[in-house]
Amino acid sequence: MSSVQKPSIPQGTRDFGPAVVARRNYIFGVIRRVFEKFGYAPLETPTLENLSVLTGKYGDEGDQLLFKVLNSGNFLKKQKGEVIKEEVTPADLLAGPRAVLPKIAEKGLRYDLTVPFARYVVMNRGTLVFPFKRYQIQPVWRADRPQRGRYREFYQCDADVVGTDSLLCEAEIVLMMSEALNTLGLTDHTIKLNHRRVLGAFYQALGGEGTEVDLFTAIDKLDKIGREGVEKELAERGFSAEAIDKLFALLGVAGSFEEKLERLLAAFVTAAVEPDTPGADGYKGLQDLHRVLDYLRGFGFDKWDNLEFDVTLARGLSYYTGCIFEIKINNVNMGSVSGGGRYDNLTGAFGLPGVSGVGFSFGVDRLYDCLEELNLFPEAVAATTRCLLANFDAESEAAALPVLRRLRAEGIATELYPESGKLGRQFKYADGKGIPYVLLQGSEERAAGQFKLKTLATGTEQTLTLEQVLAELVGG
Amino acid sequence: MSSVQKPSIPQGTRDFGPAVVARRNYIFGVIRRVFEKFGYAPLETPTLENLSVLTGKYGDEGDQLLFKVLNSGNFLKKQKGEVIKEEVTPADLLAGPRAVLPKIAEKGLRYDLTVPFARYVVMNRGTLVFPFKRYQIQPVWRADRPQRGRYREFYQCDADVVGTDSLLCEAEIVLMMSEALNTLGLTDHTIKLNHRRVLGAFYQALGGEGTEVDLFTAIDKLDKIGREGVEKELAERGFSAEAIDKLFALLGVAGSFEEKLERLLAAFVTAAVEPDTPGADGYKGLQDLHRVLDYLRGFGFDKWDNLEFDVTLARGLSYYTGCIFEIKINNVNMGSVSGGGRYDNLTGAFGLPGVSGVGFSFGVDRLYDCLEELNLFPEAVAATTRCLLANFDAESEAAALPVLRRLRAEGIATELYPESGKLGRQFKYADGKGIPYVLLQGSEERAAGQFKLKTLATGTEQTLTLEQVLAELVGG
Known part of the structure; x- marks a missing residue:
């Protein structure tokens, strides 16, 4: 502790003060409760x-x-005792x-939650019960260049199920996404669905020009660079004008989720009877999506306006093999707040091939920004002290102690200002900390067995008995 | 994803599976609720x-x-675009x-939660409201040699208040410790208190031989090496036999908390009238402890048997300047589960001298081991699915979807087994995951509008309507 220094935190990291922690915990809590209601169990893996x-x-x-x-x-x-x-x-x-x-x-x-999850599944495959449904809410670190909204330390909230290829899982992911967003008040959202095989069929339909990766990479940019930009990029990568026209005809499919399914089905119809023809993959993909809708209907899902079949949705293409998900909050100008999909080879790199799974991730920082921008954080979220007992002098301090005990015994977060005197400072303390009530008992009130309860937001002051104070503080 | 490898985790780190996470979260939850009831607000600092x-x-x-x-x-x-x-x-x-x-x-x-807290206080001193009471529950990392019960990544739960030297804070720390332990069921514990100045007075009483650090380091080992060992060590460090005898006469003070206070007070009595004499420090220390007891009495503290004035308690001596705390769980063979104390120069190294504070830390891993050894985890802690809907065939699957929706709408964590057939596998799944109930509806029950609810622990099977199922599952 020799030289004095001006302390700082590393670029791209953040301190979260009390108000922010409370709001973040509110988001985590909503997501966690949804995950658990759907049978997902918590997992935590090491930071290192x-x-x-x-x-x-x-x-x-x-x-x-x-x-x-x-x-x-x-x-x-050489470290003492350590073998290098x-x-x-x-x-x-x-x-x-x-x-x-x-x-x-x-x-x-830890760079993401998916690789540690795969490692965990492989290391514990002998004892885990499959299908294994886990959720994981932990920070990850990336040595990215810090910029607005991009941090080097940030939380991910993942839910994955591995060991089954049932499309019930995909349907339940839509339900979980929907329930979490609606519970948070983010009702104006779009859950976008697509299928890797539908994208694959598009590629096949072009007649074998270029590569799949080039095609998907270009499609993925449609949002940002528009049709013209994508056309230019595809042409540069060797796609013919004819193929590009074919592609945009398919990408331009319009209508409701089911109308799009029908129209693409018609486009791929030959594939249904003749496998291995262009479109066979797409047919399977459309069948999967159809099944997901069936499950949602059976479950009584009623937020159809929030669900969109987005045939341009590509995401981490080298990774996903089935359904692909993404969520956009429509009334906030921000990228996707969630994404995911089905993968068929999560654990292959660790020697356990053929484990199919599907999962998704919520981006908490973006959800936080949305809630803040739309003013959707409930006021009660701030986990702060509810009542401050004023401390006039030694006598009032002594008299406050049993009151403090009583309020806390009722579960009311309460503080006694730790020093006597200077009421102004005590009110400033309550104000600065967002404490809604200050309870005062001068010698007169004490003689009368009463208290003054001051509501800081309104400035109103009530003279009450302790029981009345309790009723007021518990009730509010 | 080229070569296949057998994955592992770094030495001294751990994966926490669902059951362990649930139990750890139970501990965190108890501690967090106590901290918040006492007006401590959450802070999170970066890992880096x-x-x-x-x-x-x-x-x-x-x-x-x-x-x-x-x-x-x-x-x-050079990293692209990065200035080195x-x-x-x-x-x-x-x-x-x-x-x-x-x-x-x-x-x-992050190596502990104290230095980041100090840094945070200094960086935010302009906007923080003092006294600032924060709690922090986050992992820390130490490149220690891993061994049984010692990890390289482990959680700390700290609560500190800075910006006041009121001894009310010390009293409330005792209350928080007591409430957290009793809530967890760890009723057979001892909260040990001492005071840095009492230790200092012991040193002064020896007549200026050796150094304080040598003395305290030796006293700290009393538990482990016994009186004889400590005597030997002190002699080696230049303390005379007479001084050592004096020391053990003081350390041997017996009786209740208050009797010890009285007896030491008598030993230091000259100091009360003549400051700067040996014992003046001790007198101040005893006064502090006396005041803490007064606060506890005023608050109505009633766990006096769990509180001990341990004059041999030294802990991080270079650090603490006032009261010192430590907790032992008596019916488990384990080191202290908590420790803390008052410090007068937390933020000095960062250019903000004179900030007095007091705080303590719970060791979650040790608390966990205590609860496990004493079988104190409530059964309801496991945050697992409450009910599994069996999936006989496509028809039963379709019929289960609205039931699934209904149960979840009532807040009951429910799963539908994602694949049809093989009931044995589905029961094995429920069993492995600790799901207490399986709900079955074959074609007969479906025709009758009924369900079979099987309780796995007892094997009992009831035939019920959906409303009765709900009542059973919500109630339990």
């Missing part, structure tokens, strides 16, 4: 993962964005980072 | 702190145990870690 688990799972760019943690102690010095398998030599150092890094950093910070 | 904030705050050993995080990207290569202030040169590399480390790692993982 072995780099061998993380590396190669997020593409080259992802590997660059992993936060790597130095092995304990100084890396060139390999020593870093000066030659390594001169050879550069590729030679040094594996020897000085074997651990990294 | 600048090393300049962390280094030098935990002693040399602590510095060694800090997990350091590599700057983003490969440290010898200093390049690591081959000369640096050959010069060794001291030259390299500051250039490749500027961030570290």
Whole structure:
């Protein structure tokens, strides 16, 4: 503690003060209750993962964005009692980072919740009961360039079920998304659905030009660069004008969810009778979506206006193999607040192939910003003290102690100002902390067995007995 | 996702599966509710702190145990678009870690919750309302050698109040400790109190031999090495036999909390009239403890048997300046589950001297182990699905969907098994997941508008209407 310094926090990280924590916990609580009502159980994995688990799972760019943690102690010095398998030599150092890094950093910070989930499933496959439905609400870290709305430490809220390919799971994901958003008051939202195989059929319909990845990457940008931009990009990547026209005819399918299903079904109809023809994949994809709608209907889902079949929705294309989800909040100018889909090979990289699963993730920071912008946080969310007992002098302090006990025994968050005197400062304290009530008992009130209860928002003051105070504070 | 690997997690870290998360959340919930009832508000700080904030705050050993995080990207290569202030040169590399480390790692993982709290207070001193009462429940990381019960990632639950030296705070800490433990069912505990100045007075009473640190370090070991061991250690450190005898006469003070106060007061009595004599410090310490007892009495505290004045309690001596706390669970063989005390210079290292505060921390892992050993986790804690709807065939699946909706609408966590057929597997699923009820509706029951509700624990089966099912499931 020698030299005095001006402290700061790392770029892209945040302190969350009391009011913000309370609001974030409100969001987490709503999501958690929905997940649990649908039978999803909580999982927590370590912040530190072995780099061998993380590396190669997020593409080259992802590997660059992993936060790597130095092995304990100084890396060139043997730690007392610790066995270091390999020593870093000066030659390594001169050879550069590729030679040094594996020897000085074997651990990294959690980058998402999906890879740790896959690792957990593989490590515990002998004892887990499948289908395994888990939710996970934890922070992740990415060494991204910090910018407005993009942080290096942020929370994800994931729910996944693995070990079944039942489309009931997809339907329930729509139900969970819908219930969580409506409970939060974000009623003006659109849950977008698509299917990887519908996208695949589009590609097939173009006649084998270019690559799937090029096509999907371009489609994914439709929102941002418009039809013209996408056309230009596709042309640059070798798609013919004819193929591009065909594509936009398919992408332009209009109508309700079911009308779109019907119209695309007609486009793919030959595939139904002849598998392996262009469109066979698309037919399967449309069948899946149809089944999801059936489940929703059977369940009594009644928010059809919030559900959209968006054939341009692509998302993490190399990853998803079935349904794809995304949520947009319509009355806030913001990217998607949630996304997900079905994948068929979550655990393959860890030696357990063929595990199908489906899941999605809520972006809490964006949900928070939406609620704030739309003024949707309930007032009661702030987990603050409900009542401050004023502290006039030693006598009033002593008299306040049993009152303090009584209020707390009733479950009312209560404080006694810890120092006597200066009422102004005490009111300022209550005000600054958002405490709605101040309870005062001067010597006169004490003699009469009464209290003054001041409501700060209105400035009203009531003279009450303790029982009346309790009724007022519990009731409100 | 090229080569298949057997995944593992880093030494000293843990995955928490659903049952464990539920139990941990139960503990966090109890503690959080107590903290909030006493007016403590939640704070969360980033996982990553600048090393300049962390280094030098935990002693040399602590510095060694800090997990350091590599700057983003490969440290010898400029990241695209990122400005690296200093390049690591081959000369640096050959010069060794001291030259390299500051250039490749500027961030570290949170080591405790106290230093980030101090940093937060200093950074936000202009807007915070003092006294500032915060609680914080977050993981911390230490590159300690992992061993039974000691982890590299573990949670701390801290509550601190800064900006007042009122002893009401100390009294309320005792109340919070007591309420949290009793709520958790850990009724057989001892909350130990001592005061830094009482320890200081002991040192003064010895006549100025040796050093305070040597004395306290030795006293701290009394539990482990016994009187003989402590005597030996003190002798080695230059304390005379006479001084050691004096010390043990003082340490041997017996009786109730108040009797000990009285007896030590008598020993220090000259100090009361003559400040700056040996014992003056002790007199102030005893007065403080006396005041804490007064507050507790005024509040109506009634767990006096759980409170002990332990004059041998030293804890982090270089840190605390007033009251010192520690909690032992008596009917479990385990170290302390909580500790804390008053400090007068929390924020000095960050340029804000003279901020007095007092706080304490619960060790959640130890509390967890105590509850488990004593079988104190309530059964209802497991946040699992309450009812599984069996899925015989497509028809029963379709019929189950509105039932699913109805049960969930009543707030009952319910699942429909996502695949038809194989009832045995479905019961195995319910059993493995700890789901207490399975609801079945074969074609006969469906025709009669009835259900079979099976209670797995007892094997009993009831034939009920949906309303009766609801009553049973909500009630239990």
